[in-house]
Amino acid sequence: MDKESFLQWLSGEIPETLFPQIAAQVLFHCENCGECCRGEGYALVDVADIEEIAGALAISPTQARARLTDPDPEKNPGCRILKSTGPDRSCCLLDRNTGRCTIYSHRPRICRTFPMISEPVKTGEIISFYSDCRGTAKFVEMIQEKRSDPRVLEEIESLAGDEERLQDLRIMLFIWLSGMMGETEQARQICGATGISLPQDARSLQKDCLAYFLMTITTDGLDEYEYDGPANRNSNEKTKRKN
Ligand code: SF4
Ligand code: SF4
Known part of the structure; x- marks a missing residue:
């Protein structure tokens, strides 16, 4: 399989909504x-x-x-x-x-x-922003800060106008997900077949992921997000888990 046929497989088999979810997970930092x-x-x-x-x-x-x-x-x-x-x-x-x-x-x-690559809570949402996840609260703050940063806006414009870079990024996101899921052999095979690999500098992938996320996801609704973790919450209130 070469790069072109892998891209064809990717567009036929993988829902488009998975890519912004992966980009968000790359950017997400768990606060434990x-x-x-x-x-x-x-x-x-x-x-x-x-x-x-x-x-x-x-x-x-x-x-x-x-x-x-x-x-x-x-x-x-x-x-x-x-x-x-x-x-x-x-x-x-x-x-x-x-x-x-x-x-x-x-x-x-x-x-x-x-939490970013999980079943969305409400129909129509691509990502669930869990109110009791401290990492999600930090993620929302980061997005609110970066979404109007002129350098980020430039990156979005540059990425949106470069179809080949976008295709390469989708391949990288799939490789990253394969590695995260422990499918290292699959990740290695995709790198070999497409000639695409993850950049040595993690910040380079994060920069592209931020631009891709903001390019593909409407973030206005994030202004209503409120962190409701243990420190802010009545101890009797129920919490969410992975399912
Ligand atoms: S709730 Fe969020 S920040 Fe807390 S451990 Fe789970 S993923 Fe990490
Ligand atoms: S739900 Fe259980 S297995 Fe999963 S990260 Fe938490 S402690 Fe580990």
């Missing part, structure tokens, strides 16, 4: 507040996720499935959910003292892509 690892939701896992977790804990997939997962209440095919524990319904893999994931580099794929 732990809010997405406790509360009413749960992390959905499939067989590959359970095998990865089992490897990280040096137990068998059968043991991991039995000890750490429950049936998925929504019955997604081939999926289970991670067990929750305690009164705050923390994920069983969360260290409740530090608020950190105990298997972070082996966490399920749904946790790797949270």
Whole structure:
């Protein structure tokens, strides 16, 4: 497969809305507040996720499935959910003292892509901006600051007028996502087939992602965003999780 046929595959198989979501995830910085690892939701896992977790804990997939997962209440095919524990319904893999994931580099794929590459809450929205995610609050602040920056506006104009650069960026975003999902062999093959790879300087990709995000997403609604994390919230209020 060469670059042209990969681009054809990409435009046929991958929804256009995924690319601004990936760009947002590249720009997102997790503040490790732990809010997405406790509360009413749960992390959905499939067989590959359970095998990865089992490897990280040096137990068998059968043991991991039995000890750490429950049936998925929504019955997604081939999926289970991670067990929750305690009164705050923390994920069983969360260290409740530090608020950190105990298997972070082996966490399920749904946790790797949270919060920007997740199912939008309201129809018509491309990205869900979770009010209890501290990283999202910082992301919104960053976007509000940058969206009128003249240098960023110049970047948007330059990117919007350069179809080849846009195509290359979409390939890079897909490579980045593959790496994030642990699909390193797939990422390597795409690099080899298309001749496109991620830039050495992460800031270069971030600059393009910011321009691409602002070029493809209407951000006016972000002015209504309000952070409602633990410090600002009644402790009885329910929190959101990954599902
Ligand atoms: S697996 Fe880790 S990142 Fe995912 S919900 Fe559990 S503690 Fe959080
Ligand atoms: S809620 Fe947001 S900032 Fe907090 S741990 Fe989850 S992704 Fe990170």
